[in-house]
Amino acid sequence: MTEMLYWQALNRALDEEMAQDGNVFLLGEDVGLYSGTYRVSEGLLAKYGEWRVRDTPISENSFTGLGVGAAMLGLRPVVEIMTINFALLALDALINMAAKIPFMSGGQFAMGLTVRMPGGVAKQLGAQHSQRLEHTLMNVPGLRILVPATPQDAYWQLRQAIRSDDPIIVLEHELLYFHKGEVATNATPLPIHAAVVRRPGRDLTCIAYSRMVEVALAAAEELAREGIEMEVIDLRSLSPIDWEPCIQSVGRTHRALVLEEDCRFAGAGAEIAATLQERCFYFLDHPIQRTAGLDLPTPFAAELEAATIPNVERTCRSARDLVQMSGAPV
Incomplete structure (x- = not known):
């Protein structure tokens, strides 16, 4: 290494x-x-x-x-x-x-x-x-x-x-x-389009990609201190998407949160949520939720810019809401 x-x-x-x-x-x-x-x-x-x-x-x-x-x-x-x-x-x-x-x-x-x-x-x-x-x-x-x-x-x-x-x-x-x-330059690499579980959890599944994986992992750490264990899946690929790890995870946790930096309307998260809803419908205790960027051009001002994209606080809030709405103990 x-x-x-x-x-x-x-x-x-x-x-x-x-x-x-x-x-x-x-x-x-x-x-x-x-x-x-x-x-x-x-x-x-x-x-x-x-x-x-x-x-x-x-x-x-x-x-x-x-x-x-x-x-x-x-x-x-x-x-x-x-x-x-x-x-x-x-x-x-x-x-x-x-x-x-x-x-x-x-x-x-x-x-x-x-x-x-x-x-x-x-x-x-x-x-x-x-x-x-x-x-x-x-x-x-x-x-x-x-x-x-x-x-x-x-x-x-x-x-x-x-x-x-x-x-x-x-x-x-x-x-x-x-x-x-x-x-690890001498390791056997994962398949190029394989998704991976970055952190195991039992209460809900968070599916993310690119920099939002880092945000999801930080949110999972904070949620764990409250007794909520969030599983984090890194897609690693958006075309094709490796669905099986996502389906298996949602089958265990019964709740899914899709986290993306892109704007929410017609973004990658919309496709992820739609396909998972089709494939995991009978596993779910609550409709799949999405946390995404706001649907507006990104402002230049630093505080406004930060407010347009998901952060740890927003991710934690979405996760808490999802767990509470689906009737799980917190």
Whole structure:
């Protein structure tokens, strides 16, 4: 086990995959000389040269499209879009090309394309730089979406994505880059899309992803002091979703809370809640509850920004309400 920051785990994954496979190359704005938005490509230009670490113009649709073409020819491009907010400019390449070419070609063209995107609400970046677009990407058949919440998952899921023949989006929360955790580089990795139980519990199930896993775990600690044991599941993937651990957990606890940073209306949590309601209806003591971001553009002011996204206090309140409404002792 080696202790690493989240960005260091991603950097290590890129380095090891580039060392093992000469077809892996990086492209994006400032991935070379500047070492990437959050230092993720630090040192790779000096080690692998300009041919494999390519700085691009500010033209997301163009360089993402270049990555699509390279993947069609058997290379393994890793595209960094500086922030998920700029991915809106690359949706033609992602949705019309990367997601559909393998299907439309009858499998004649693989699409070993990995696209990394920092995103989420960070600290006072304003409405246009604080978006969560997982709901947009989840609605596209053919794209796979990873949401690593720990350095361990950041390391292994990125390596697995690069080796895949499918187009994979890796959503990295901007507030996780400088979080530290243990990384086992020689371990057998979990399946790329497997969900995991981060904390066992008996009273209710909290299903979260990305930075909200950290919020859920902190809330679970606080609730435990009150005698409420909340099980926390980290989805790790939004497309596909590994439903079985969620179903098994809800079958034990009989209550489910979906926690997400994205806006509540038509977000990822809506799909999670709808599918679980269908599959777990006879297990449930109460309808599935959702705690999510507010349905408005993210304010710039720090206090207002913080008020628009779930925190530990809101999560605890939702959990208490769910346990009490379903008639369980507290």
